[in-house]
Amino acid sequence: MKICIYGAGAIGGYMGVLLKRAGFDVSLIARGAQLEAINAKGCELRIGDKTYVETMPASQNPADLGVQDYVIVGLKAHQAWEMAEHMRPLLGPDTAVVTAQNGVPWWYFYGIDGAYSNRRLASVDPDDRQWNAIGPERVIGCTVYPATETLEPGIIKHIYGNQFGLGEPNRKPSTRVQRLADALTAAELKPRIYDDIRDDIWIKLWGNLCFNPISALTQATLDIVATDPATRALSRNMMLEAKTIGEKLGANFRVDVDRRIDGAAKVGAHKTSMLQDVLKGRALEIDALVTAVQEMGRITNTATPYIDTVLGLIQQLGRVKGLYPTFPEVEIAPPMQARAS
Secondary structure, eight states: OEEEEESOSHHHHHHHHHHHHTTOEEEEEOOHHHHHHHHHHOEEEEETTEEEEEOOOEESOGGGTOOEEEEEEOSOHHHHHHHGGGGGGGEEEEEEEEEEOSSOOTTTTTTOOSTTTTOOOTTTSGGGHHHHHTOGGGEEEEEEOOEEEEEETTEEEEEEOOEEEEEOTTSOOOHHHHHHHHHHHHTTOEEEEOSSHHHHHHHHHHHHHHHHHHHHHHOOOHHHHHHSHHHHHHHHHHHHHHHHHHHHTTOOOOSOHHHHHHHHHHHOSOOOHHHHHHHHTOOOOOIIIIIHHHHHHHHTTOOOHHHHHHHHHHHHHHHHTTOOOSSOOOOOOOOOOOOOO
């Protein structure tokens, strides 16, 4: 089985090392200092008191690596959009593309029936670049729960978690999803196959939607955002708006809002990824986590006053710091008037 990790950062490198250790034919797409370090001395992964170093083909140019069985996209959503057309040399007629990213995926409305079938999301896939270059029929949905960080180029530290959600957008069981789950299991990861991966996407998105921008705006860690009365209430109201949207689209929320917030509080004094990006001057992943939910609110005729307010604030922070927009400007319908549901 040939597996290419497209984006060998903290999560991509973590998966790459463990899959390589399990005996799979793994290659990496990376760039800059990360690529130089991996090619010079291999990719190093630290898990607790253990250190693993694996060497594997790594390049910035997908044409160097050839057609793959699976391409696991470990880039942030805006980076994946930028690189969509560069992925073509990796794609054969049967290649599956695994979207191992946070937020609303560009393919969300593919494979579902009804009024929303094949709708496109301008907030995460302007000009349908990924839809056309990759094709939604290739996609395997994936939710990512491990926390990892890059200590220095080529060196990745695992913090906690090893669970992944997997599922076909068309909600049907498939051999390719089962083979991928078996590979992850062999790599000592914990995959779970969902009948509808969108349900798990919403559970993960629920927290990212509010905790990320609120922490970036306040510079408070996750435990504070989830327990301070004001930020907890704001988070809760954003999550309730998102729940209304998700349920209109057929999603099933297996936990309630307060349990989800309490679970985040238990993580402790963790800096969310968006807060880390603000502090390090990196582009903010706003659109896949927040703007797309606003857009889905417009599509489903759902008022989102709390989401609209926080989105406006975090967009402005990003622009002031030169960290946004990460996609070309897109026109989202104007906010609806708040009304009783």
